[in-house]
Amino acid sequence: MAGESSAAAATLAVSPVTEEEITLTVKWSGKEYTVRVCGDDTVGELKRRICEVTNVLPKRQKLLYPKVGSKLSDDSALLSQLSLKSSLKMTMIGTVEDDIYVDLVDPPEVVDDFELGQDEVIEIKDKEVNKQKLRRRIEQYKIVLRNPCREGKKLLVLDIDYTLFDHRSSAENPIELMRPYLHEFLTAAYAEYDIIIWSATNMKWVELKMGQLGVLDHPNYKITALLDHLAMITVQSDTRGVFDCKPLGLIWAHFPEFYSSKNTIMFDDLRRNFVMNPQNGLAIKPFRKAHANRGTDEELLKLTQYLLAIADIDDLSSIDHSDWESFNEDSYKRRRQE
Numbered sequence: 001m002a003g004e005s006s007a008a009a010a011t012l013a014v015s016p017v018t019e020e021e022i023t024l025t026v027k028w029s030g031k032e033y034t035v036r037v038c039g040d041d042t043v044g045e046l047k048r049r050i051c052e053v054t055n056v057l058p059k060r061q062k063l064l065y066p067k068v069g070s071k072l073s074d075d076s077a078l079l080s081q082l083s084l085k086s087s088l089k090m091t092m093i094g095t096v097e098d099d100i101y102v103d104l105v106d107p108p109e110v111v112d113d114f115e116l117g118q119d120e121v122i123e124i125k126d127k128e129v130n131k132q133k134l135r136r137r138i139e140q141y142k143i144v145l146r147n148p149c150r151e152g153k154k155l156l157v158l159d160i161d162y163t164l165f166d167h168r169s170s171a172e173n174p175i176e177l178m179r180p181y182l183h184e185f186l187t188a189a190y191a192e193y194d195i196i197i198w199s200a201t202n203m204k205w206v207e208l209k210m211g212q213l214g215v216l217d218h219p220n221y222k223i224t225a226l227l228d229h230l231a232m233i234t235v236q237s238d239t240r241g242v243f244d245c246k247p248l249g250l251i252w253a254h255f256p257e258f259y260s261s262k263n264t265i266m267f268d269d270l271r272r273n274f275v276m277n278p279q280n281g282l283a284i285k286p287f288r289k290a291h292a293n294r295g296t297d298e299e300l301l302k303l304t305q306y307l308l309a310i311a312d313i314d315d316l317s318s319i320d321h322s323d324w325e326s327f328n329e330d331s332y333k334r335r336r337q338e
């Protein structure tokens with residue numbers, strides 16, 4: 001891990017220093033790690049930065065720091081409220097999960113979706129502090145391409161939990177929990193779209209789940225990249241407090257010659273994940289209780305039709321994706337009239 005930590009520290013050292021940025025030394029397991037955070041970050045985000053250099057998952061970390069009491073156990077607390085100093089060292093207690101099966105019995109937490117008002121969405125998206133968080137994340141997060149971006153293709157970004165897979169039900173074989181028509185959907189989409197999978201869980205879980213479902217080595221489509229929780233940013237809303245979201249600007253900044261707000265669409269069962277790019281998100285109906293719903297769920301089939309119907313449109317952000325079902329009906333009627 002020492003090599004990775006120095007690489008991460010080196011990346012952080014070249015990023016522009018702003019007034020409210022703090023460089024923290026974190027002691028863990030006999031070594032010291034450097035993380036750079038800023039006052040607008042939450043404790044949850046600090047834990048993610050520590051995860052990047054130590055591989056200890058945020059939920060496994062316990063942070064200790066002089067004179068801050070229990071505030072460090074509240075993931076939504078802002079670091080600016082903790083009066084951290086570069087001169088004092090933080091101690092982290094936690095263990096790396098070498099055994100992936102720990103995660104299988106302890107799947108990601110479920111947080112129900114909530115609606116944000118239109119004004120609030122615009123405010124969050126345009127807030128300078130959030131744009132700055134995004135810029136920092138762009139500098140810090142490396143996207144590893146599994147397959148090259150393809151010229152002239154649009155981009156489809158997919159969530160996993162409850163979108164492609166019911167991660168809360170149990171089954172002897174994970175295939176039983178896969179949303180129906182997943183491979184047919186990905187095969188059809190691949191003709192017009194590059195595919196990136198972005199989950200709010202960690203990369204081990206993403207690779208394990210997608211591998212088990214046969215998504216990573218399918219003969220009929222290729223996945224361009226996998227993204228995990230470390231690529232997300234935390235934003236604050238007046239009515240809902242702090243929450244994490246998936247800013248597509250991170251992908252657009254890494255591959256500006258291929259992807260932009262004009263050619264990207266993202267499917268997620270949590271609408272708040274789109275808050276930094278509301279025009280590019282489609283809130284998919286969650287796939288829950290796989291055993292009961294496996295026989296009837298046709299969401300991916302209908303969404304295939306939608307994806308292909310809009311593939312010729314120059315600017316995908318000009319369409320209201322919440323109307324996707326009536327768009328499908330209209331295009332069906334148009335075809336019958338031709």
Ligand SMILES: [Mg+2]
Binds near residue numbers: 268270
């Ligand atoms: Mg989900």
